[in-house]
Amino acid sequence: MEKYRDIFISSFTDYGSYLWREVLNPSWGNYFYWLLGLSLFFWLLEILLPWRQHQAKIRQDFWLDGFYMLFNFFLFSLVGFNAISNIGVEAFSDFLALFGLNNLVAFEIQSWPVWAQLLTLFMVRDFIQWNIHRLLHRSDFLWKFHKVHHSVQQMGFAAHLRFHWGETIVYRTLEYIPLAMIGFGIQDFFLVHIFATAIGHFNHSNFHLPLGPLRYLLNNPQMHIWHHAKHMPRKYGANYGISLSVWDYLFGTAYKPENGRDIELGFDEVEHYPQSFIEQQWHPFREGRTTRKKALLEEQQELANATAGSVVK
Ligand SMILES: [Zn+2]
Numbered sequence: 001m002e003k004y005r006d007i008f009i010s011s012f013t014d015y016g017s018y019l020w021r022e023v024l025n026p027s028w029g030n031y032f033y034w035l036l037g038l039s040l041f042f043w044l045l046e047i048l049l050p051w052r053q054h055q056a057k058i059r060q061d062f063w064l065d066g067f068y069m070l071f072n073f074f075l076f077s078l079v080g081f082n083a084i085s086n087i088g089v090e091a092f093s094d095f096l097a098l099f100g101l102n103n104l105v106a107f108e109i110q111s112w113p114v115w116a117q118l119l120t121l122f123m124v125r126d127f128i129q130w131n132i133h134r135l136l137h138r139s140d141f142l143w144k145f146h147k148v149h150h151s152v153q154q155m156g157f158a159a160h161l162r163f164h165w166g167e168t169i170v171y172r173t174l175e176y177i178p179l180a181m182i183g184f185g186i187q188d189f190f191l192v193h194i195f196a197t198a199i200g201h202f203n204h205s206n207f208h209l210p211l212g213p214l215r216y217l218l219n220n221p222q223m224h225i226w227h228h229a230k231h232m233p234r235k236y237g238a239n240y241g242i243s244l245s246v247w248d249y250l251f252g253t254a255y256k257p258e259n260g261r262d263i264e265l266g267f268d269e270v271e272h273y274p275q276s277f278i279e280q281q282w283h284p285f286r287e288g289r290t291t292r293k294k295a296l297l298e299e300q301q302e303l304a305n306a307t308a309g310s311v312v313k
């Protein structure tokens with residue numbers, strides 16, 4: 001138990017000093033400055049070559065999403081995820097040790113060239129995330145959390161990282177085992193992470209880039225905007241692609257009926273969705289309760305009406 005407590009405490013202090021070091025030392029291998037640089041790059045594109053020209057340069061919820069970027073990219077790890085996941089990973093390897101296993105590696109690809117390992121990691125991870133994203137739309141419970149991302153009503157690059165911290169837990173937990181099964185020789189997933197962040201910013205940006213046939217492979221703003229459409233013909237939505245659009249074309253979940261530049265975004269009654277960061281963090285936990293309460297009230301009302309009706313009769 002003491003071991004887990006030590007891991008928990010050192011996770012906070014380690015990550016705290018790591019974050020501080022990142023801010024103080026700009027370099028090419030620095031997450032903090034890459035996030036800042038990519039954000040400025042896509043903001044500049046939105047200012048110089050906007051797809052929706054009437055949209056304000058500092059659009060609705062620009063600062064809220066800016067804070068989400070900082071929170072989801074850095075602070076959440078600092079506040080809790082790093083500690084929880086370090087304990088989870090340690091507990092999981094202790095559990096494997098009970099069966100005499102050191103690791104989960106089922107496919108050895110360490111001898112491959114680095115570029116092939118990076119490409120495999122990128123594609124496998126993206127396919128797993130495409131599946132997790134579908135799950136977020138299909139499970140009523142998970143959808144409550146994913147709604148935070150879909151509450152965006154005016155699209156821009158920073159909307160990419162507006163999501164509930166619960167999503168980070170779902171994604172990292174579900175992708176852990178399949179990724180651990182592939183014995184990557186590379187320790188540093190930096191390149192893949194930065195590349196995926198750049199495509200995520202691009203998908204959400206107010207920018208039009210005709211990709212030609214490449215659009216069947218790479219996700220893009222003209223496709224991802226339909227994922228955010230308020231009115232979808234399919235109950236669980238479409239275009240679940242994170243970095244790649246190819247999975248949606250392969251599995252029949254692609255949807256792009258027309259130019260989606262000015263479509264309405266969100267979901268039913270998005271106008272009544274909480275607007276502040278704190279409220280959005282609490283809402284998924286309360287939503288179920290208020291809906292259940294509402295259903296109960298409606299049921300009671302119906303019962304009362306039925307009884308009143310039978311008395312009149
Ligand atoms: Zn979604």
Ligand SMILES: [Zn+2]
Binds near residue numbers: 149159160204227
């Ligand atoms: Zn999105």
